[in-house]
Amino acid sequence: MNAPNSVLLASHGTEGAMAAEQMAIKMCNAQDTGLHHLIVVPTLWQGMTGDDWLNNGSTRNTFRRYLESTLEKEVEEHIARVKQLADGSGLSYTNEIVIGEPDECLLKATEKHKYELVVVGSPRPKGKSGLRSRMMTQPVSRALQTSVLMVPYPHD
Numbered sequence: 001m002n003a004p005n006s007v008l009l010a011s012h013g014t015e016g017a018m019a020a021e022q023m024a025i026k027m028c029n030a031q032d033t034g035l036h037h038l039i040v041v042p043t044l045w046q047g048m049t050g051d052d053w054l055n056n057g058s059t060r061n062t063f064r065r066y067l068e069s070t071l072e073k074e075v076e077e078h079i080a081r082v083k084q085l086a087d088g089s090g091l092s093y094t095n096e097i098v099i100g101e102p103d104e105c106l107l108k109a110t111e112k113h114k115y116e117l118v119v120v121g122s123p124r125p126k127g128k129s130g131l132r133s134r135m136m137t138q139p140v141s142r143a144l145q146t147s148v149l150m151v152p153y154p155h156d
Contacts, residue, residue: 003033004028004029004115004116004117005032006036006114006115007024007028007115008038008109008113008117009024009035009082010038011037011039013074013077013078014124015128016122016151016153016154019153019154020119022151025085025086027117027119027149028091034092035091035093036094036115037079037082037083038106039075040102040106041071041097042100042102043101079097082095102134103134103139106118106135110146114146117146117148117149118144118147119149120148120150121151122150122152123136125153
């Protein structure tokens, strides 16, 4: 298989996503490849207001600002890490941050731009802690018009 010229990397910083990042970098043909990094912030974070345990508006607003700034810092660190990997391999790197359902956002991204390859990590195995987001759902895999590489979850 020839190295793709246009790759969409859907990654959000988990162990599985980092395995996908490494594979995407390896698969790209430096200087000729555009690597577009899609980061999806799941909508579940929008509803995280602390209403169930914070009892006044001022405290809820303080908590919401804290949560938003923490998420923003994590995303910025994630982008910087992937950009450094891409730059180190001579790739053209762009990124996009969206809020929504991971599977729907992936599909929309591939409808906006035609990629030769989509690279994603596999779902987190049961028994491992962390968010288990679903990016490659059956409806998405049926609707995608692009080749997909699902990188296996790294094992210890």
